Amino acid sequence: MVKQCVAGEEKGYAMLYNKYAKRIYHAVFRVMGNTAESEDIVQEAFCTAFEQIGKLKNQSNFEGWIKRIALNQAISALRKRKMVFAEDSHLETVADEEVDISEELLFQCQIDDIKKAIADLPDGYRTIVTLHLFEDIGQEEIGKMLGINHATVRSQYHRAKKKIFTTLKDKAYYGT
Amino acid sequence: MERDFFKQYIQEHKDTFEDEALPPNMLGNILGNMKERREREAQKKRKLAYTWLAVACSLFMVAGAYLFLSQETSEIKKPGSQIASKPKDVAEQPSPSATVPLPIEEKAKVKANKHLVTHLPKTNPYQEIYDGLVDSLSVASRLDAIIKVGTLASLNEKLKTDLCRTFNEDGNDNVRLAALEVLSKFSNDNYVHEQLMAGLSKQKDPVVQLELIKIMGNNGNPETTDKLIEMANNPFTVNAVKEQVYYALLTNK
Numbered sequence: 001m002v003k004q005c006v007a008g009e010e011k012g013y014a015m016l017y018n019k020y021a022k023r024i025y026h027a028v029f030r031v032m033g034n035t036a037e038s039e040d041i042v043q044e045a046f047c048t049a050f051e052q053i054g055k056l057k058n059q060s061n062f063e064g065w066i067k068r069i070a071l072n073q074a075i076s077a078l079r080k081r082k083m084v085f086a087e088d089s090h091l092e093t094v095a096d097e098e099v100d101i102s103e104e105l106l107f108q109c110q111i112d113d114i115k116k117a118i119a120d121l122p123d124g125y126r127t128i129v130t131l132h133l134f135e136d137i138g139q140e141e142i143g144k145m146l147g148i149n150h151a152t153v154r155s156q157y158h159r160a161k162k163k164i165f166t167t168l169k170d171k172a173y174y175g176t
Numbered sequence: 177m178e179r180d181f182f183k184q185y186i187q188e189h190k191d192t193f194e195d196e197a198l199p200p201n202m203l204g205n206i207l208g209n210m211k212e213r214r215e216r217e218a219q220k221k222r223k224l225a226y227t228w229l230a231v232a233c234s235l236f237m238v239a240g241a242y243l244f245l246s247q248e249t250s251e252i253k254k255p256g257s258q259i260a261s262k263p264k265d266v267a268e269q270p271s272p273s274a275t276v277p278l279p280i281e282e283k284a285k286v287k288a289n290k291h292l293v294t295h296l297p298k299t300n301p302y303q304e305i306y307d308g309l310v311d312s313l314s315v316a317s318r319l320d321a322i323i324k325v326g327t328l329a330s331l332n333e334k335l336k337t338d339l340c341r342t343f344n345e346d347g348n349d350n351v352r353l354a355a356l357e358v359l360s361k362f363s364n365d366n367y368v369h370e371q372l373m374a375g376l377s378k379q380k381d382p383v384v385q386l387e388l389i390k391i392m393g394n395n396g397n398p399e400t401t402d403k404l405i406e407m408a409n410n411p412f413t414v415n416a417v418k419e420q421v422y423y424a425l426l427t428n429k
Contacts (some may be wrong), residue, residue, distance in 0.1 A: 025198055026196070029196075051213070114186075115263065133186040134190060
């Protein structure tokens, strides 16, 4: 497929798109939080990837490559929105007491509840959580991508996780 | 490392989190965008090429103009060029002052000048006159050339031939008249005399005819008399000319 794309064949583009577009779109959507901007970013990422596909050294890693392009574009878009990935001192203080959730309770939760709990996070937290949980990117690398300290990424991730658990617990307790 | 069961749970159920459908026609948009970009890129390249072409043309024109102008300047400066040689002066007859003995310094200068002249390419001093006589596009040029011939003390063979040809064949009456006036000065020359005689039969313009009869009428040559009688008998000869012919015949010695 990649070779077909390098040769400029539309069939190759279509096959690569059909295989990876959904995963890329969801990754971007989770970071951005809205469909219109996500759609634009995915389109732009695919255009860039198809145009520069000749530069791709490891052809088997197309998905990782295009996902990285798309996520970088998403982070740039968030920055354009004047969103700052701030260090710890600038963030709201979250109660540091242990808010834990058992695996049983987590399994009782609906997927949509978890999705909503993540979506309701502030932009900065949501970005870190989605990059770490869904894209399996290490905290150090997330720090590099966002231009912040990896310790900040770690603490913000834990705070975000606590927020999610609190939301899910409330949901389970009130049964709404 | 601490076990993150939340992350594990998410990774295990990742596909369930991605159940939403893709927005429609994204692939079409991507391919359309790529095509548009490629066209824009090609257009940009074309524009750049045109810009460079325009710059190259401008440079070429400037260089061409510079070469042309510099060549022209060097042509003017060349001592051997027609402009520098001043053929008018060369064509002039030697002035009486030339015979006056010159002081030694002056002589030296003249000698030096002569030395220079010998190294100049030879140009025909009458060339301007020859060119003027055959300038079919300008009556003024031909008249100017004839006037210049009139200032000469003697005529060489080519000048005689050319002037006679002008007298016989030029389409303009004024030019023929001017040529006749100059030729009359040299009517003692056999060739010029013959041509003037022939003109009595050839010339059809009354003004030229009158002038020619005035010049030729009194020379007492029997051949001239025959020509004059011929003119008098010609029904196409205008009365004024005929009268001049009669007068010439009567006063002929």
